[in-house]
Amino acid sequence: MPTTTSTDRIAVLGLGYVGLPLTLALARAGFDVLGYDIHPPMIEALCAGHDPNGEISDEKVAATTARFSHDADDLAERTAFIIAVPTPITDAKAPDLGPVLGACASIAPHLRAGALVILESTVYPGVTEEICGPALAAGSGLLAGTQIKLAYSPERVNPGDAEHSMENVIKIIAAQDAETLDRVEAIYAPVVKAGLHRASSIATAEAAKVIENTQRDLNIALVNEFSLIFARLGLDTLEVLEAAGTKWNFLPFKPGLVGGHCIGVDPYYLTYRAEQLGYHPEVILAGRRINDAMGSHVAQTLIKAMLKKNIGVRGARVLVMGYTFKENCADTRNTRVADIVAELGDYAVSAEVYDPWVGAERLRSEHGVTAVEDPQPGAYDAIIVAVSHAEFVALGSEAIRTFGKDGAVLYDIKGIFGKSGSDLRL
Template sequence: MKRNLLDKIENKQITVGVVGLGYVGLPLAVEKAKAGYKTIGFDVQAEKVDMVNKGQNYIGDVVDSDLSDLVEKGLLSATSDFSFMKDVDFIAICVPTPLDEYQQPDVSYLKASSQEIAKYLTKETMVVLESTTYPGTTEELIKPILENGSGLVCGEDFYLGFSPERVDPGNAIYKTKNTPKVVGAIGEDATEVIAAMYEAVLDGEVIKVSSPAIAEMEKILENTYRNVNIGLINELAMLSNKMGINLWEVIDAAKSKPYGFQAFYPGPGLGGHCIPLDPYYLSWKAREFGFHTSMIESSMMVNDRMPEYCTERASKILNRDRKALNGSRILVLGVAYKQDIEDFRESPAIRVIEELEKEGADVVYYDPFVPEYRENGVIKKGEADLTAELLSSADLVIVTTAHSNVDYAFVQQHSKAIFDTKNALKEIKLRENIELL
């Protein structure tokens, strides 16, 4: 099986299936197709399937012309019919792995996808999970579903592994194509073949590890590392405010050290699919072993509280002008979870808006990348333009995303008061109406 698959990879005779055509799956499908492998994208959302088949792009990290050219050449197509899975040789699972209402892993998408794959799984197929999850998922959850549903044996009839996605939306340097890839599979042959498939497509180094659990834990480490350090900085931001110290200046001074320090910055909370969620996966799994991840859980508590803390700070700023938060008009600048992208998944800015509205504030927002968003089934529309009238009408402007295409000098000029949670106005010299997080 190994030799046959390696030959098919080399001769571009592999048909690729990508399950889940979101921020991870669609860029991966495009890169597989660009490398010359016929690729089929699978998604339960008919809208995404239709857009892909029409060559219409909806992901910022995918080049529009790449997608349309690949569809036109017949190298890339999409479907909601999982029976086409019987025609593929390599399957990448890129479905969401959210948290449920109790902050525990919701693996329903993983289960549903694996069950569908199992119905049509054939011999000599490679299956790779890319969705971020807790250590043990590949072997404890996915493997039994595939074996029981297909009647095939992992390692003998098909190969199974884990290769964590490393997608940073909006990153101008590192995309799917050139980011190093970690691969851990069940058995040495599986690791070799799956790594060869990625090596044939990507420019980044492919790092082989000894098991799926190693690769799963590696991904959790990446994002927990950031969560913990951001939690530290957010806590120091709260302390520095009480002490009258500008933490942003402190960080700039500290990062002058050429070794032993990496700069992290405070903010209104954590956003995106990975950093706010992944530590919960690890802490949940740790309890199975009677272990509490105290440092991780502490950082999560700090980061989760930041939207409430920002609301408290906003109230204090208004109090200085003898205004109550209840009834005040607040303009929030930015609802994307990071600058210069349209992605608002888990955005702390949305949490800030919710907290402000709970206190009775009249909240409007402007985001040049996110004209509207849906939260809890409700669509909230942003302001069309950032005008002097809009700025001056607000009792307080809160900067929650530091988009680079916003004229912050204009913002400062026309705003009564500004609460800058991202240090977006750092170049502005006149700072009488600006307060930093």
């Protein structure tokens, strides 16, 4: 990896799945970099050489030259600031820019003329220049665009995916002027081996990021709707998709739950901005409604299958295997498995969650669900394999069935065991 020639002293704000890998990569490239996070336990763990997210090995964390801090005073004397904080949505499905504005408030007192601020968080077009810029200017007394240089470079991190790491995926960069864009390139070029794409404007880069996951959301919504239709026709959706997939240009999407910090959230940033402009985006919101309803559909389908087998529903015990938003990671943000658990509760079913990537104590304390460390053999009236963790794949359907009573229903949401390996699948 090339060594940097940039003289910027960098601070990365937000040390989650995006910020921490970036911090370590910048340090490996030779930058003087500070990783900043407002959560003291996170900083304490990193200073002890451990990533609480479980994405980066203790050896790599311990070996880094990067420093970590939760003290905003340590942001002084930094010349470039990279904001990599979450951009969630509210209960009303509106963008929550609180973390971004909080990061701007932390930065602003320490800005000096010529400072560079790069936003990596997913936002709608206009946020960097129309919201972050004025916030930074108000907090620092400097002029955004002249004394403070703004840039945008959207993250493309995929938790649990070692193949598509930050270094191996082309990265978009954009800035307010050509000189600043060159400066941004000097920061990222030593880190991103796959190369950089220089967008024509910050708004273009913001729009590109927000449609990446919106497109994927709609493709999954389409096959989820196929699944809803085929269930009424008595057809196996995955068999239909397999047959259709023999055509050279058929896209290989599968039905499933759509959660996490990207696909289930980003479309609402675009639709919010569209509605600000007086346009109601019908297709995008229709896709969101379909995907957000799939958890309830799974629970209702299971209840019907139990009733057909004369399994009493009220007080029944159901084992839900997996709670994270995707396989092989510990990220539970916006997990739609929560919808399954909630819907089962409405039917007076006792749902017990098992997820080796999260742990029972965290599931209980952070999510308020009934959780088990080890499922009890022969205890459950039904089992839902909600997430295709490698541990579940390795167990296989026969071993998983031993957790159930005789005749228990096995619902393999992801279709990992084949048609004969389960009673139900999407």
